[in-house]
Amino acid sequence: MHLEGEFTVAAPRLTVWQAVHDPALLARCVPGCEEAAQIGENSYRAVVKAKVGPISARFTLVVDIVEEEAPDRLRIKAQGEEGSRASMLTAESELALSDDGDGRTRVTWASDVNLSGRLGKYGLGLMKKKAESLSAEFVTAFSRRVETGEVVE
Amino acid sequence: MSFVLSPRTVEEAVGLLAELPDALPMSGGASLVAMKNARLIEASHFVSLAGIASLHGITATDTGLRIGGMTRHAQLAACDLLTGDLSMLRQAAGQIANRVVRNMGTIGGAVGNADPAADYLAVLACGDAHVELTGTEGSRLVAMTDYVTDWYETLREPGEIVTAIHLPAARPVPSVYRKLCRVPGDYATASVACASDGDGVRVAVGACGHGPIRSREAEAALRGNLRDPVAIAAFGAALADLADPVDDVRGTSEFRLRLIPRMVAAAISDLEGKR
Numbered sequence: 001m002h003l004e005g006e007f008t009v010a011a012p013r014l015t016v017w018q019a020v021h022d023p024a025l026l027a028r029c030v031p032g033c034e035e036a037a038q039i040g041e042n043s044y045r046a047v048v049k050a051k052v053g054p055i056s057a058r059f060t061l062v063v064d065i066v067e068e069e070a071p072d073r074l075r076i077k078a079q080g081e082e083g084s085r086a087s088m089l090t091a092e093s094e095l096a097l098s099d100d101g102d103g104r105t106r107v108t109w110a111s112d113v114n115l116s117g118r119l120g121k122y123g124l125g126l127m128k129k130k131a132e133s134l135s136a137e138f139v140t141a142f143s144r145r146v147e148t149g150e151v152v153e
Numbered sequence: 154m155s156f157v158l159s160p161r162t163v164e165e166a167v168g169l170l171a172e173l174p175d176a177l178p179m180s181g182g183a184s185l186v187a188m189k190n191a192r193l194i195e196a197s198h199f200v201s202l203a204g205i206a207s208l209h210g211i212t213a214t215d216t217g218l219r220i221g222g223m224t225r226h227a228q229l230a231a232c233d234l235l236t237g238d239l240s241m242l243r244q245a246a247g248q249i250a251n252r253v254v255r256n257m258g259t260i261g262g263a264v265g266n267a268d269p270a271a272d273y274l275a276v277l278a279c280g281d282a283h284v285e286l287t288g289t290e291g292s293r294l295v296a297m298t299d300y301v302t303d304w305y306e307t308l309r310e311p312g313e314i315v316t317a318i319h320l321p322a323a324r325p326v327p328s329v330y331r332k333l334c335r336v337p338g339d340y341a342t343a344s345v346a347c348a349s350d351g352d353g354v355r356v357a358v359g360a361c362g363h364g365p366i367r368s369r370e371a372e373a374a375l376r377g378n379l380r381d382p383v384a385i386a387a388f389g390a391a392l393a394d395l396a397d398p399v400d401d402v403r404g405t406s407e408f409r410l411r412l413i414p415r416m417v418a419a420a421i422s423d424l425e426g427k428r
Contacts, residue, residue, distance in 0.1 A: 055193050055194055
């Protein structure tokens with residue numbers, strides 16, 4: 001499943017760059033994120049709960065930053081499974097930041113997500129709609145928190 | 154492991170659901186049990202609604218019809234009360250899945266599950282139906298056109314059950330349910346419910362978004378122009394504009410957007426032929 005999008009944040013590029021490295025801030029922006037912690041220099045662990053109608057899943061994810069060129073570009077790999085190992089999720093994402101004038105930053109992102117196991121049986125068409133609406137929720141929350149200066153460190 | 158509980162009254166059922174946070178209501182179980190077997194859902198308890206007498210059957214009321222939530226698809230497919238502008242409901246019920254599923258599955262379960270590709274939602278939106286939701290606080294009615302809020306999300310709160318569907322009394326004008334599917338009994342790739350309404354029509358499109366698509370504005374613009382192909386094409390295009398279909402095994406989003414105006418025009422033409 002391929003997802004992509006772009007959005008602008010009313011904050012300078014360096015601020016946004018710091019924000020996308022801040023697990024505490026991201027945890028509060030990712031819908032359904034129950035916990036997030038840094039476990040290595042470029043490695044994070046997160047527990048995320050997602051729900052589509054009566055179906056819910058709780059994934060434990062390990063997120064690695066595999067490549068970065070500060071403060072422009074970031075490549076992230078996420079891997080995880082449900083507690084019961086019934087479904088596996090892998091995602092490769094790329095994020096690019098650029099100045100958008102007036103101290104604004106444009107964020108362009110793309111993500112390839114694979115889901116296998118019990119949830120893989122479920123319609124991918126619907127998963128994509130759900131992923132799109134979760135992305136939109138994240139963008140709203142992230143922009144608001146960064147713009148109001150809620151960057152933790 | 155899950156337990157099945159069998160309350161005898163609605164009060165008992167909603168009481169159990171309030172008491173047991175990981176319990177799910179179960180009506181016919183046609184979809185729920187399949188989802189449980191595929192390990193898509195988990196529940197500590199299933200609160201079966203099958204033994205609640207007040208949820209069974211179709212009755213005439215002062216304003217129209219009350220269809221109990223436990224009414225099976227097969228009963229609706231054979232119901233003599235569904236005539237005229239309600240005959241589309243009978244047609245839709247008869248096209249659900251196969252005989253086994255129609256004998257098990259219920260309208261309350263289907264509306265509770267709110268699968269966007271299932272057959273009732275478009276018909277009920279077209280038919281100005283209201284959904285009766287009951288929880289520990291009592292019952293409330295919500296219009297089917299407002300009921301579905303997102304993909305598999307509805308105004309039904311956890312702990313509430315669909316106790317009935319309310320429809321206005323049947324009027325002696327034609328109605329039709331058109332369903333495009335890969336094989337008979339499949340979920341709809343796209344569907345259209347259409348009922349005559351004076352010199353206009355009421356139309357709802359199914360399986361092309363998170364909920365049924367209906368536009369009273371577009372219906373008003375079409376009023377009096379049912380023989381005008383340009384007006385009909387504009388009407389179909391207006392409904393397609395409101396659609397947000399998925400890409401899936403049944404068809405691409407693009408394909409579904411192209412289907413909508415054609416199926417809408419075909420449904421209107423069906424009605425003209427039945428006048």
